[in-house]
Amino acid sequence: MRPLPAPFSNWFSARGWQVHPHQIAMLHRAAAPALLLVAPTGGGKTLAGFLPTLVDLAEAPRSGLHTLYISPLKALAADIRRNLTAPITEMGLPIRVEDRTGDTSYTKRQRQRADPPHILLTTPESLALLLSYEDAPRIFAGLSRVVVDEIHALAESKRGDQLMLCLSRLSTLCPGLRRVGLSATVEDPAAIARFLARHPDPCEVLTADPGPDPDISMLETEAPPPWAGGGGRYAIPDILAQIRRHRTTLIFHNTRAQAELFFRDLWLANDDGLPIGIHHGSLAREARERVEAAMVRGELRAVVCTGSLDLGIDWGDVDLVIQVGAPKNVKRLVQRIGRANHRYNAPSKALLVPANRWEVVECQAALEAVRDHDLDGDPRGPGPRDVLCQHILIRACSGPFAADDLYAEVTTAGPYAALTRPDFDACLDFCATGGYALRAYDRWQRLMLRNGNWTLRDPRATRDIRMNIGTITDAEMVKVRWQNRHGGAALGEVEESFAATLSPGDTFLIGGQIVRYVGLREMALEVTPAPGREPKIAVFSGTKFSTSTQLSERILRLLDQPDWPRLPAHTAAWLALQRDMSRLPQPDRLLVETFPAEGRAHLCLYGFAGRAAQQTLGLLLTRRMEEEDLNPLGFVATDYATLIWGLDPVPDPALLLDRAALRDGLDTWLKGNAVMKRTFRNVALVAGLIQRNHPGQRKSGRQATFSSDILYDTLHRFDPDHLLLQITREEAMRGLVSFGRIEKMLDRIGGRIDHVTPGRVTPLAAPLFLEHGRVPVDGAARDRLLEETAARLMAEAGLS
Amino acid sequence: MSAYDFRLCETALTALPSGALYWAEQGVLVVSDLHLGKSERIARRSGVLLPPYEVTETLSRLDADIATTAPRLVICLGDSFDDLKAADLAEDHALWLTRLMAGRRWVWIEGNHDPGPVDLGGEHRTELTLGPLTFRHIALLGATGEVSGHYHPKMRVAGQSRRCFLLDGARLILPAFGTYTGGLSSDSIAFSGLMEEGAIAILTGRKALPVPIPKDTP
Structure with a gap:
């Protein structure tokens, strides 16, 4: 066993910290071509991912890009940079860490291309953009490790598929590149390992001690839940009592609309004036950042939130998670529960609040699934071909390519390992000619075959392709902002389809405030405050998840009993x-x-x-x-x-x-x-x-x-x-x-x-x-x- | 009847559900903003390859309207071609147009997308006056008896967005007829100075439906 180098062990002991066994294990397996670490929130996962890099650079200082870190959230990249900078500075390591996201300034991005840092923290989309440049081989020269954080979340979406295609390209540019995935607890780690590894490389799965089981139960309420509907507003007095009893509470809702309605009613009942915030994906970035900053400073007693808080950022002192509404999915519930209590060896505490009678049954089934460590999830199926089409266009931006080479390369990506050549050729044909039965674009093909290599007909097309990189295609959103005489500040955004149903004078809820729609100006909804008015229209749709197959089966088994002592x-x-x-x-x-x-x-x-x-x-x-x-x-x-x-x-x-x-x-x-x-x-x-x-x-x-x-x-x-x-x-x-x-x-x-x-x-x-x-x-x-x-x-x- | 009859400057006109205008008394069929060749132009200019079927689709709808109304004169109110290069149609489309033009007068009004003559026969005009009506591409402030296009008006009623005609006492603005054309919301600023108080929209679709245009919000 190789011990931790002295500067590192000194640094740990100076803080009275113990190195976790899985952190050491990651260091010992630093040479593995691919490695997946499954660890609960608060388990020092990120440090485990970076430890081999820090040790390597401490022992053999060098210039150029060494490690690429990919996170699904921009905010997470910035957070990690701060967390990494502390040990690097304190140990005096010769390591430069920078983040690069859509928010990074143009000059900084230019400089990063010319002179990359040792550790670059970025997102799948920013990586795809970097790979679209003609000088990608130079930028990534010498890259030896890539760390994919929150890979369980990425693996559920096209963003993950795109990332794996990018890694297939990186592995060609940097032979010997080693891959590390960091994952929360999932039902099928082997599937994530296959997703991550360069096919057919093996990928070992390291599982950290999951820590004690969570302390989770259904909230007992004064009033029984209603027969139907959502939102859990009947439970507000009991939830307020819980907030008072805890340091910081996260209150998760399944949709943004329900979070808004709940927040408003919670605020009306908040006689003690407890500091409570709201956070969801439709709010303006400034509004979200204000709440995040207040959280980090420990100023909030509760945050009403949605999936926007599911990932990553360390909130410090959360000691209670409340899930309002049926969790729909056990795995997500477990990950949410992990948000409470970031200290490794303490149990997380969580309460479920069913919104109606049916959900009481679902919550009970979910509680039992959590206790049985029975996580759900449906296998995702092969990588979608629209993502491959985009990848082919991105590849064309960086220079000419041979179809055989690219096919060989993309089939090393886990999600595309089973891609057939005809399917690949159809995607290539779509990119080149549109793939129509009517061959109408002979003169204007997007990609042309020149000397056996595919290349863009018009090099100016790179601009449009680069501007359209990414696989996040939320519904068309329309910005909401105060009318000029109310300051003109942005409040957030609503779906275009919701905006289209509004007539001037209609009121709706956003960011916990009731606003009145005045008119549309420069593609934004202008609103004025409408305090005290009942919002006519309170809903704007968010994602509606379906209850998972496995949880539904548990509900059926629960119903099929002679009696129900636990309900x-x-x-x-x-x-x-x-x-x-x-x-x-x-x-x-x-x-x-x-x-x-x-x-x-x-x-x-x-x-x-x-x-x-x-x-x-x-x-x-x-x-x-x-x-x-x-x-x-x-x-x-x-x-x-x-x-x-x-x-x-x-x-x-x-x-x-x-x-x-x-x-x-x-x-x-x-x-x-x-x-x-x-x-x-x-x-x-x-x-x-x-x-x-x-x-x-x-x-x-x-x-x-x-x-x-x-x-x-x-x-x-x-x-x-x-x-x-x-x-x-x-x-x-x-x-x-x-x-x-x-x-x-x-x-x-x-x-x-x-x-x-x-x-x-x-x-x-x-x-x-x-x-x-x-x-x-x-x-x-x-x-x-x-x-x-x-x-x-x-x-x-x-x-x- | 799925069409909508109305009068403009004492002239009886019919808005067809397709978005074409029919002047029965004179045997005139008017369509605006066909934007033929749009997908070809987008491919040429940006490399984006849209489904190349929109000329076929647009011409088949025009063909259907010509078949039902058998007009003596067809007026295309400008932006008939997405640009002048796009007027260089594929052979089968050019033949199709020639067949539609045969046996009747055909006037291409010039638009901002197609400001010059095209090689497809027919007359080429900047505008055309017939009796009390003047046909031009872009509406002129203060004109009366004017029939124009250009703005691609559309309107949302009962949650559904439809292309529409805009009509007041002095003028009529036609919806875009071309398949690959978007639209400008009818309550948008471009019309607020142009249309009189009490103007209506005539929605296209399965039926031509008149609706009032909402007043500007203060």
Whole structure:
């Protein structure tokens, strides 16, 4: 065993710190081609990743880039730089550390290219940009290690796929490059190891002591949770009591809208004036930074937040995490819990607050999963081809390449190890010619084959390609700011689709304040304060996760018990009543209830397939009902069930669930579907068909762009097998459409359908009547709605 | 009837749901901002290769309107081509246009994208006056009986954004007819000085629908 070099052991002991065993283990395995460290939050993961670099540079000082550190967050890169600078300065090591992100100044970035630091801290997008430069081989000369932080988060998204393609390029530029991944606790470390390693290199997984189990339970509240809805506002008095009892509390919500509503009501009930902040991805950067800084200084007693606080930055003194709303996913819950108590050997403390009765069951199932260390996660499937298209364009920016070489290179990236040559060639053809059935661009190919190498036809195209690097394609956002006479400061942003529904005078919540929409100016929503007004429109949509397959199965097993001693009495009584009136859903069967209510025939199908799949199921079943002349009128879906209402009762639900017929309906329905169009837009952005930052585009005040929906419709009509439509279909099936989960459900029930006709609304179905998001079914509804609105507006204006 | 009949300067006109204007009495069909060759121009200038089907799509809709109205005169209100090079159409598209032009008068009004004559036959004008109506690409302040295009107006009603005509007592502005064309929101500043109080929009889509234009917010 090689001991820690003297300056390092002295530095540790001067602080009274112990080196963790996994930190030493990382040092001993410094020569491994790839290494994955799985450690809980607070386990000194980052230092473990950097220790081999620091030791190497301390013992053999040299110039040039030695280690590249990649983090998913810009803020994390800056945070790490501060944390690394301390030991380097204190030990007097000859090491320069710099970060480079989208926020780094132009002059600094130029200097970094000319004279790179020893350790460069950056993001996947900034790395891709560096690799697009012609002098990339010079910039990265001598690079010997790359550290990928929070790799579990990156591995779930296209950002990770892009990063792995970048690493495949780096490994060509720097033979012998060693890779280190740092991960939070995940269900399948081997999958992340395969993702990270240069295929087919091995990748050892080091697992740090996970520390003591978290202290986690359901919050006991004065009032029982409501029957339906989200937000957990009923629990505010109990949550305030918890905040008072702890130093610093993080209160996680699943959506930004719920965080806003909760924050507002929490503030109204905050009679002691406890300092409480709000933090989510839609807030202006300045607003978020203010909260972060106050957190670091220990000035806040609580922060209401969303996934924007899931990653990285060390908040110091958090001693309680509260999750409001069902966690939907056990792995994310565990990672969130880890935010409490960054001291390694103390248990994290967490409380779950179910937002309604159904969520009580889900929270109990999640608690048991956490205790059993049973994490969930669906394998992601092979690397998406739109990311590969972008990578090919980036590669072309840095200089000519041979197709054979690039194919060999990209298949060393874990997510693309199984990429076939025809699939690669299709992506290359898309980049070169557009890949259309109609070969229209012979004269204007984007990439040309010259002397056996692919190269950009017009070198000026590098500018556009570089400006469009990246795979984050959030919905189009519109900035929100105060009107000039209120200071003009930025408040944050809302989705364009939400902005489009606003009329002047409408009020909404952002950053915990109620604001009044005044008008649109220079592509920003101008607002004025509207204190005390009830916000007319309180929601702007955020990500809605579906409950994971594994957690759904646990819920089913939990329901399928003779009694429920671990559930609160109100919830156990509710379930018992359901059993008396109808039946309880069972893991290997499908419960379908039909009953009359409110003068309509109702059908409630307990599929437990997650919100997205239950929603898709609603659309498909109502289509089938149309075909059968059963006159469906509408439906609503939750993570657990779909409730459909219509004019006629469904005599035999099994007929509606024929797999082939559902799939048929899916294909027809998908064509014109908004979900598909949204997915297509993302794919087209990533693959480089459309651009997000067109230079000078918005200067004229006149939008030169047109909606990507037009491209989708055109492709669908004239070129239905186009590569981008193939990618769109694959992605929608896995993501928003989630047909895979419907098929899994059909597999699970294997035709065992329990059709119950209880004669009236059942206890389990009742909450669905209170759910938001009811979807009307009427093919002609869109046109009729438009006509009625137009006629009304004309009449009001006296013009008809 | 899915079209919308209205009067401009005592002239009976029809807004077709496609975004074309039909003047039945004179047998005139008017379309604006076809932007033919847009994908080709974008490819030439930026290397971005959009689906190359928009000329086919635009011409097939124009073909359909010509087939139903059988006009004696077709007026293209400018920006018919995305630039003058784009007027150099693929052979099958050029033939298609020639077939549409056969047996009728055809006027290309020049626009800011296509400011010169093209090789495709037809007349080339900066503007054209027929009776009380004047056809030009960009609206002139103070004009009356004017039919123009250029702005690609669109409007959002009941959550749906549609291309639209804009109509007041003095002028009509046509929506863009070309497939690959975006739009300018009808309540945007460009129109606030141009359209009179009480102007309406006529939405295109499955049906041509009149709606009032919301007043400017203070």
